[in-house]
Amino acid sequence: MTTLAPSVCPHDCTSVCALDVEVKDARTIGRVRGSTRNAYTAGVICEKVARYAERVHHPGRLTQPLLRDGPKGSGRFKPIAWNEALDRVAAAFTDAAARHGSEAVWPYFYAGTMGLVQRDGIQRLRHVMKYSRWHSTICVALSDSGWIAGVGSKRGVSMLEAAEHSDLIVIWGGNPVNTQVNVMTHAMAARKRGATLVVVDPYRTGTAEKADLHLALKPGTDGALACAVMHVLFAEGLADREYLQRYSDAPAALEAHLATRTPQWASAITGLPAQVIIDFARLYGGTKKSYIRAHHGFSRSRNGAANMHAVTCLPTVTGAWRHRGGGALYGNAALYPVDKTLIEGLDALDTSIRELDQSRLGPILTGDAGALKGGPPVTAMLVQNTNPAMVCPDLNLVHRGLAREDLFLCVHEQFMTETAAFADVVLPATTFLEHDDFYTAAGHSVFQASLKLIEAPGAARENHHVICELARRLGAEHRGFTLSAREIMDETLRASGMWDVATNVARGGQDMALPFEKMHFHDGFDTADGKFHFRGDWQRFGGRWQEMPVLPDHFDVIDNATPATPYRLVAAPARTFLNSTFTETPSSLKREVRPTVLIHPDECAALGVGDGDRVRLGNARGCVIVHVRPAPGQQRDVVVVEGIWPNKHFENGLGINALTSADPGWPNGGAAFHDTAVWVKRAD
Numbered sequence: 001m002t003t004l005a006p007s008v009c010p011h012d013c014t015s016v017c018a019l020d021v022e023v024k025d026a027r028t029i030g031r032v033r034g035s036t037r038n039a040y041t042a043g044v045i046c047e048k049v050a051r052y053a054e055r056v057h058h059p060g061r062l063t064q065p066l067l068r069d070g071p072k073g074s075g076r077f078k079p080i081a082w083n084e085a086l087d088r089v090a091a092a093f094t095d096a097a098a099r100h101g102s103e104a105v106w107p108y109f110y111a112g113t114m115g116l117v118q119r120d121g122i123q124r125l126r127h128v129m130k131y132s133r134w135h136s137t138i139c140v141a142l143s144d145s146g147w148i149a150g151v152g153s154k155r156g157v158s159m160l161e162a163a164e165h166s167d168l169i170v171i172w173g174g175n176p177v178n179t180q181v182n183v184m185t186h187a188m189a190a191r192k193r194g195a196t197l198v199v200v201d202p203y204r205t206g207t208a209e210k211a212d213l214h215l216a217l218k219p220g221t222d223g224a225l226a227c228a229v230m231h232v233l234f235a236e237g238l239a240d241r242e243y244l245q246r247y248s249d250a251p252a253a254l255e256a257h258l259a260t261r262t263p264q265w266a267s268a269i270t271g272l273p274a275q276v277i278i279d280f281a282r283l284y285g286g287t288k289k290s291y292i293r294a295h296h297g298f299s300r301s302r303n304g305a306a307n308m309h310a311v312t313c314l315p316t317v318t319g320a321w322r323h324r325g326g327g328a329l330y331g332n333a334a335l336y337p338v339d340k341t342l343i344e345g346l347d348a349l350d351t352s353i354r355e356l357d358q359s360r361l362g363p364i365l366t367g368d369a370g371a372l373k374g375g376p377p378v379t380a381m382l383v384q385n386t387n388p389a390m391v392c393p394d395l396n397l398v399h400r401g402l403a404r405e406d407l408f409l410c411v412h413e414q415f416m417t418e419t420a421a422f423a424d425v426v427l428p429a430t431t432f433l434e435h436d437d438f439y440t441a442a443g444h445s446v447f448q449a450s451l452k453l454i455e456a457p458g459a460a461r462e463n464h465h466v467i468c469e470l471a472r473r474l475g476a477e478h479r480g481f482t483l484s485a486r487e488i489m490d491e492t493l494r495a496s497g498m499w500d501v502a503t504n505v506a507r508g509g510q511d512m513a514l515p516f517e518k519m520h521f522h523d524g525f526d527t528a529d530g531k532f533h534f535r536g537d538w539q540r541f542g543g544r545w546q547e548m549p550v551l552p553d554h555f556d557v558i559d560n561a562t563p564a565t566p567y568r569l570v571a572a573p574a575r576t577f578l579n580s581t582f583t584e585t586p587s588s589l590k591r592e593v594r595p596t597v598l599i600h601p602d603e604c605a606a607l608g609v610g611d612g613d614r615v616r617l618g619n620a621r622g623c624v625i626v627h628v629r630p631a632p633g634q635q636r637d638v639v640v641v642e643g644i645w646p647n648k649h650f651e652n653g654l655g656i657n658a659l660t661s662a663d664p665g666w667p668n669g670g671a672a673f674h675d676t677a678v679w680v681k682r683a684d
């Protein structure tokens with residue numbers, strides 16, 4: 001008999017939707033629906049998770065441990081028992097540490113599941129064993145530092161409030177039609193009420209198509225746009241000087257600095273007509289109930305943190321934060337008081353151990369001394385919840401590194417991903433429907449726990465199991481290795497002063513939202529002096545903070561177009577893939593069709609190519625072949641490829657990240673996926 005059971009979407013998406021799952025029997029699910037118990041999800045989820053049965057019951061699910069039975073990367077494996085597999089991994093880690101020291105082992109993970117226990121337990125093993133530390137840079141490093149530099153912490157005004165009260169919503173540097181459907185639900189509700197919708201994005205996305213105004217700027221130039229908007233706000237009396245005096249650090253210095261950041265100045269940088277910038281500034285400054293939904297997309301440039309910070313300055317200049325429906329949101333991580341000591345083994349953290357940059361996997365594995373911080377080579381890795389052979393920048397280096405015969409690689413996965421194909425040992429993993437975990441949400445404020453609903457296929461085991469079993473074999477001692485996932489959840493919640501798991505599930509999640517005045521920073525921002533900082537707090541992030549502009553500006557460190565590489569590439573997310581996930585489900589593959597480049601029609605004419613033609617995109621790092629689709633609504637020197645397609649879908653065997661760079665963004669790292677100069681040529 002089919003029952004309906006509550007769950008939570010674990011995928012790497014700020015919506016963290018509350019789900020209702022049809023459970024058909026102990027091993028089988030049917031349809032997945034958005035639940036109405038969470039006001040943000042409000043019954044709406046994306047199409048790919050609605051069809052989750054296609055993924056969880058996919059014939060490609062891994063069901064048993066595998067041992068490499070051919071050359072590295074050949075994808076040839078033979079089944080082995082769990083005990084033997086874990087013994088081999090532990091022996092390889094012990095051997096690597098004996099030869100080169102514990103830093104030669106580098107556990108490597110990301111957010112394929114956002115569950116705190118299953119995702120972050122690997123940190124406990126790392127810290128206890130003194131393996132190389134983790135500098136997490138592939139996603140939020142640039143956007144986090146940019147937001148925190150001014151606001152002081154990662155939280156903002158609720159999108160639900162915006163849906164009800166805002167007069168103007170600006171979706172800045174994101175494409176929620178593809179990447180977080182519920183931003184769209186709530187933005188469209190506001191629009192229906194009469195609010196104006198503005199989208200700032202280099203190309204005409206599905207989101208931009210819904211907007212009243214689309215600002216199609218050049219990638220990496222949002223700082224210039226924000227500065228010119230602020231120039232107009234000050235010049236035309238649209239700044240709230242009383243608010244600025246009370247709530248910001250340096251309003252006079254900012255105003256003086258912006259005197260030369262005119263719309264004409266920004267026009268030359270952004271490629272937007274000066275009048276469009278002026279009109280947008282008047283629209284934004286003309287209402288106090290303006291709301292900016294700041295996304296990650298526009299932060300994925302070398303100067304992305306500076307651009308994010310510049311955008312966060314706007315509601316402070318107009319004083320929009322004061323008003324219901326006014327302000328901005330990027331993420332809400334700071335709302336959740338979760339004590340992560342037990343999960344991550346923070347009591348065992350040793351900061352003298354070197355920290356390696358996640359996004360610089362290619363340089364690290366190919367022996368770049370700077371990337372290795374002068375330490376030993378990395379010779380053993382455990383990978384959980386990520387597929388770097390597709391998603392990391394500079395794939396030529398990544399693949400060369402993963403193919404090293406002296407690198408021992410264990411990949412714990414749900415599918416035989418392109419990373420798993422390089423492994424020595426592959427371990428089969430559970431999905432969120434097959435284990436317990438709990439989740440914070442960036443896009444809303446409800447903390448949600450979710451329990452196992454069905455049995456795992458074959459011998460698949462949860463991440464927590466693998467971490468505890470390796471710890472036992474390696475002699476790693478920590479309380480966290482002795483408890484079940486559910487016990488860790490309850491103990492963590494007790495230590496954090498939050499509801500226990502049973503209560504959380506029964507009540508459909510715990511809302512951690514603060515009262516209106518606090519959500520709007522009426523009692524001050526989360527900085528040391530309680531003020532919003534126009535002089536960004538770059539120092540707190542370390543790295544190259546001294547090279548950053550002190551006040552918001554166009555920070556010109558991007559991979560600018562040159563005569564040899566005259567186009568700027570945006571490698572944006574696809575709608576029915578989620579990073580590297582769902583690239584295995586038939587309905588997603590059917591919808592996305594094939595790797596495609598969007599090129600302005602005039603530029604197609606200049607290149608002599610038309611719809612469906614093959615072109616080469618390339619630069620010093622690599623070259624890919626893709627099919628053309630003419631696309632008005634972007635500048636002539638911008639090209640866009642949506643989706644992190646598996647490498648096997650490309651004629652040359654490497655995907656779009658063969659072109660992107662592993663250079664760290666400012667101030668202290670962050671992958672610059674949308675900051676790439678390329679050439680484009682007709683293929684033959």
Ligand SMILES: Nc1nc2c(c(=O)[nH]1)N[C@H]1C(S)=C(S)[C@@H](COP(=O)(O)OP(=O)(O)OC[C@H]3O[C@@H](n4cnc5c(=O)[nH]c(N)nc54)[C@H](O)[C@@H]3O)O[C@H]1N2
Pocket residue numbers: 012013014139172173174175176178179180200201202203205218219220221222294295296297298299300301570572573574575576577578579580674
């Ligand atoms: N379907 C789907 N959903 C996803 C993902 C996915 O791959 N597919 N990925 C998930 C993950 S890991 C994350 S972090 C979130 C990210 O989700 P969001 O935070 O919402 O950001 P994105 O939608 O990735 O932003 C991409 C958009 O940014 C634009 N952009 C790129 N460079 C610039 C720039 O310099 N300036 C401006 N103004 N815009 C720019 C691109 O053109 C593109 O339209 O989405 C998650 N959800």
Ligand SMILES: Nc1nc2c(c(=O)[nH]1)N[C@H]1C(S)=C(S)[C@@H](COP(=O)(O)OP(=O)(O)OC[C@H]3O[C@@H](n4cnc5c(=O)[nH]c(N)nc54)[C@H](O)[C@@H]3O)O[C@H]1N2
Pocket residue numbers: 011012110111112113118138139384385386387388391392412413414415417429430431432463571572573578579580581643644656657660673
């Ligand atoms: N060109 C380009 N490249 C990008 C981006 C872009 O916009 N453009 N976006 C970047 C961003 S923002 C991100 S976050 C990265 C993300 O890239 P990835 O980290 O690869 O992202 P996911 O697809 O979320 O998850 C990867 C894997 O986690 C596995 N997984 C899920 N749950 C579990 C589990 O419980 N246990 C185990 N062991 N495995 C599990 C899934 O099967 C999947 O293969 O990609 C980055 N790469």
Ligand code: SF4
Pocket residue numbers: 009010011013014015016017045046047049050179180181182578
């Ligand atoms: S929108 Fe995001 S959180 Fe919601 S179901 Fe889809 S992937 Fe999951």
Ligand SMILES: [Mo]
Pocket residue numbers: 012138139140
């Ligand atoms: Mo991400």
